[in-house]
Amino acid sequence: MTEIRHIVFDIGKVLVHYDPELPFRRIIPDHRRRAWFLSEVCSHDWNVEQDRGRSWIEAEDELIARFPDEADNIRAFRRHWTEMVPYAYDNSVAILHEQLDAGRDVTMLTNFASDTFREAQDMYPFLKASRGVTVSGDIRIIKPDPAIYAHHTREFGLDPAATLFIDDSEKNVDAARAFGWQAVQFEDVEQLRQDISKFYNSTK
Template sequence: MTTVRHVVFDLGGVLLHWDPEVPYRRLIPDEAERTRFLTEVCSRAWNAEQDRGRTWEEAEDTLIAEHPDHEDLIRAYRANWLEMVPHHLDDSVAALELLLDADIDVTALTNFAADTFEVAREEYPFLKRFRGVTVSGRIGLVKPDEAIYRHHHENYGLDPARTLFFDDVEKNVEGARAAGWQAERFESPEKLRADLIRYGVLAA
């Protein structure tokens, strides 16, 4: 393994817990109906377009035109977004802070809508400690498009071969490797720490 000089974190699923069901358990108590709504109406594919840079206004208007009977529930997605990020992953954040306190170069690369990232950043102050964060919604590129990894390492002056990336989605890990980075899938905070030790970033 090439010596790691830069560590890059994904956010959702690695450092932040994200679950769109949280507010909708209150708004749609019936489990089957809630699952149908989050699968067929406010779906992950619909939300992903906000990660790509679409505004919430356009997203809501488009979906309400298709599902006018669900207008209030559609608008509730953005209105109650912060409830979808109810906590951070303590042990993952502890590993992040070890790196930061040891003056390791740490940045973040995330598929995130531009405005909701700012909401999360105010709620979770550790998000302000990165040297820099590439937010997909700001630049109109999303993982696993190789261009977003290239944008990140060029923008922050990273050596791709000396960069170690953590993401909980395998296709995003593969995208990083295709861009010349070293990368590991995040499965647990324990594996994260073990990987950091194995790559020589943290001491055993």
């Protein structure tokens, strides 16, 4: 196994908690109507297009044209976005800092809208601690497209075989491995600590 020289962290659900339902428990108290709204109106597929670089104005206009009665709730998604990322996973962040303190090359690769990512960096300064970040909304490519791994590799001068990627999504992990990176799926902090130790110890 090639010696690991680079570690790439995903952000959402690895370092920072994300749950779009949180503000909508207040905005749409009825759980059935809320479930419908988040699956059929402001859905994952709709939101991921902002991660791909679509503007919020365009995204809102497209939905309001289809669901005019939901205009206020649609606009509430962006307006209350910070409530969807209420805390960081302190133990995961501790692992991030351990890697940095050990002098390891750490970068981040995330599916995130450009503007909300900058807000997240202000909320969580550790998101500025690594050597750099590839934000999907900036380059208009999202995981698991192989092109985003290629971009990150070029941008940060990584050796793919010497790169360890950490992501909560199985499909993103599989795509990273197919590209040529080493990769592990984040499940919990203890497992992550064991995975990192395994990769480093196996190449000594």
